Amino acid sequence: MNLDLKKLKLREVNQKLQNIGSKQNQRSFTVINPEGNHAICAGLKDEIDVTIKGHTGYFCAGMNQNAFVTITGNVGTGVAENMMSGKVHVKGNASQSAGATAHGGLLIIDGDASSRCGISMKGVDIVVKGSVGHMCAFMAQAGNILICGDAGEALGDSIYETEIYVKGKVKSLGADCIEKKLERKHEMVIENLLKNSGIKKFKPSDFKRYGSARKLYNFKIDNLSNY
């Protein structure tokens, strides 16, 4: 079913997609003429497939639960922010704060993601096939982020317990983020992420693992001078 944002109001399109329920047979939708509008497909909660044809604005597919959303173009700030479950697949590039605060689900970005990708992420899996900008995984708390290209400055600054995997170069690591040993259990996580995002050309050992040194977020009296 085609939903044309030139003919329908954004609110009409979103309300329709937010209220599909579990019984309706029609479960596949295409949104056309997004023209960079904000909050397209925000708050979806049912198991449906939505393809957005074109470029979107801020907070596309934000708060997503269960739905599979594909965007054929680029997305603005905060794609899939606070996603709980489901899948969001961006075929182009993503602007800043992609996957911000997301708790679950899978966010795939085929192109590059700019600054603060995965900021404060809380359990989502993020796969970026290109590179990420500065302060990726800033204050990230849980989940995994796999970067097939390079990472910008201050990767994982003030990180808690997210696992970061990078194939390319890291410009610099942020406060309390360090390189860690890639163990078998991490390779299995990477294997899964590669499989779920359709990447065949890389293997887990191509990636380096980064994470928290755990010196910043646990208060220790010995570290008092660092706070």
Add this chain to the structure above:
Amino acid sequence: MCGIVGIYLKNKKLEKSLGRFLSGMLKNMSSRGPDSAGFAIYKEEKKYKYKYSICLNKMNFLTFKKQFTKVIKKAKIEQISDHVIIKTNEKPEKILKIINEKLKDISLVGYGKSIEIFKQVGNPEKVVKKFNLEKLEGSHGIGHTRMATESAITTDGSHPYSTGEDECLVHNGSLSNHNNLRRELRKKGSKFNSENDTEVAAGYISNSLKNKNTLKDTLLSGLKDLDGFYTFITGTRKGFAIVRDEIACKPAVIAETNDYVAIASEFQAMAHLPNVNNAKIFEPDPGIVYTWGN
């Protein structure tokens, strides 16, 4: 918040449509800046040496015309809403002196060989209509929609700011060291008409260009000297440049085709441009200066 836009035409055949493109971009950015709007259009003047863009404020057009033509005989004077474009061969030093001494109630918003500037308080959609932007032609243009933060909603507080010949600046963000910088620049001879932070940045750029630095070097040194967060688009006679501060909180997106380069705070500002869905679309990297035409 604020919205900024710019368009530079590579294909000269599109010059007739510049006003239409730019007005669409400004209208689409109304949500980011409903308080005031302004724009600069660059179109080389062939008959006269200089163009002066003037805001009449509360002065009556005929009164202005009478007073102005008393001192300057040879000039073409055209009124557009509360603005006046004067075309003449008289040099800036002379015109600036006349305005400062005899026409204190009006504001000179810009001057040069190619630039025309219009700005006004009100919703961007109404502002572009009042100035009939859709019908204007030119080689490139930049614009701004303002959500006022650190200074009042007035025409003086509206962008673009022009502090030098054919120069102008629009800004999304705010500067924290503008008071100090304004003092320093005043000592060096710069003049400011408002308490606005962007005007200081425009003055900083003009001062550096006056000292024979290139636009690129000027904006790079600005990364050190201008404290705050910003995306700047700065226009010159030949083209424009964009730069974002290194934290890059303030958004910007560029769309480039064989016909044009468009810059905006958000993609939706350029959704109406021809063939934009097939354009090369990217975000300018923080701390990097991108220029076209300069």
